[in-house]
Amino acid sequence: MPVVDLWYADYLTFAAEDSLAALAATLDDDERTRMTRFLFERDRRSYAISHGLLRIILSAYAAVEPSLWRYRHNDYGKPEIAEPAQHCALRFNLSHTRGAMLCGVTRDGELGVDVEATARDASCVELADRYFSPSEVADLRRLPIDARRDRFFRLWTLKEAYIKARGMGLAIPLDQFSYAFSDGEPTPTVRISFAPPLIDDPQNWQFTERRMTPSFRAAAAVAAFDRRPATFVWRRIKSAVRNGGGAIDSEEF
Numbered sequence: 585m586p587v588v589d590l591w592y593a594d595y596l597t598f599a600a601e602d603s604l605a606a607l608a609a610t611l612d613d614d615e616r617t618r619m620t621r622f623l624f625e626r627d628r629r630s631y632a633i634s635h636g637l638l639r640i641i642l643s644a645y646a647a648v649e650p651s652l653w654r655y656r657h658n659d660y661g662k663p664e665i666a667e668p669a670q671h672c673a674l675r676f677n678l679s680h681t682r683g684a685m686l687c688g689v690t691r692d693g694e695l696g697v698d699v700e701a702t703a704r705d706a707s708c709v710e711l712a713d714r715y716f717s718p719s720e721v722a723d724l725r726r727l728p729i730d731a732r733r734d735r736f737f738r739l740w741t742l743k744e745a746y747i748k749a750r751g752m753g754l755a756i757p758l759d760q761f762s763y764a765f766s767d768g769e770p771t772p773t774v775r776i777s778f779a780p781p782l783i784d785d786p787q788n789w790q791f792t793e794r795r796m797t798p799s800f801r802a803a804a805a806v807a808a809f810d811r812r813p814a815t816f817v818w819r820r821i822k823s824a825v826r827n828g829g830g831a832i833d834s835e836e837f
């Protein structure tokens with residue numbers, strides 16, 4: 585059965601100087617260059633945490649030192665493992681927002697993840713009008729006003745998860761595919777549909793989503809290689825740096 589691990593971390597867990605230094609020490613030269621280009625210390629720290637944790641997470645799947653992973657990127661910037669070459673089949677996707685990161689890992693398909701801070705100031709209906717599909721906007725507008733914000737972030741995270749799984753980012757227009765929710769059924773479901781000219785098959789896709797905390801929402805999309813139902817395992821990272829090594833301590837939630 586396809587398994588997708590979803591590793592979530594709150595940056596506060598890694599704010600101590602020794603944690604930050606240990607995570608930054610795992611970065612390669614390219615990442616260090618990118619990190620130092622950020623103007624604000626806050627952004628440099630976030631970068632060290634998310635990219636350092638990504639390396640330590642990958643090392644939970646293979647006997648590879650966190651600092652030894654090398655990535656390559658597709659034409660739209662999606663990173664994948666380049667070295668060690670024998671681990672190229674391991675797929676991952678990273679998302680970070682102010683204060684938290686989410687990393688999906690699987691051996692069983694193409695995946696994309698997204699985490700968003702929901703407390704940010706966003707004019708939900710206006711943004712939806714601009715970016716989402718007509719059916720999504722209509723569904724959103726039918727909801728009571730106090731339910732719209734949550735629906736907006738559900739849609740946003742799910743839409744980002746899909747375009748990131750496809751690896752094409754915003755080259756896929758967000759209004760050319762739609763989500764519909766059936767929250768009233770015994771098992772809530774999320775269905776995707778595609779409008780021409782976007783060519784894809786809804787049967788390829790499986791999704792999961794959740795409210796992580798009152799301030800963060802997250803979603804993941806996977807196209808499992810054999811289309812069997814995937815198991816999504818949510819893991820909260822409690823610590824990732826022990827004795828200077830790359831051990832990771834997490835709990836399912």
Ligand SMILES: CC(C)(COP(=O)(O)OP(=O)(O)OC[C@H]1O[C@@H](n2cnc3c(N)ncnc32)[C@H](O)[C@@H]1OP(=O)(O)O)[C@@H](O)C(=O)NCCC(=O)NCCS
Pocket residue numbers: 660661662663677678679680681696697698699711712715740744747748749750751752753754
């Ligand atoms: C770049 C993009 C793929 C994701 O951007 P994002 O949501 O700002 O950022 P996330 O934190 O979720 O993901 C960034 C990470 O995804 C990965 N990534 C980069 N390009 C990618 C791509 N084409 N496909 C999948 N993953 C990609 C990288 O690991 C990147 O991290 P890094 O830049 O620190 O190396 C793209 O979809 C984008 O720009 N989205 C913003 C869309 C938006 O504004 N939507 C508004 C809806 S109302």
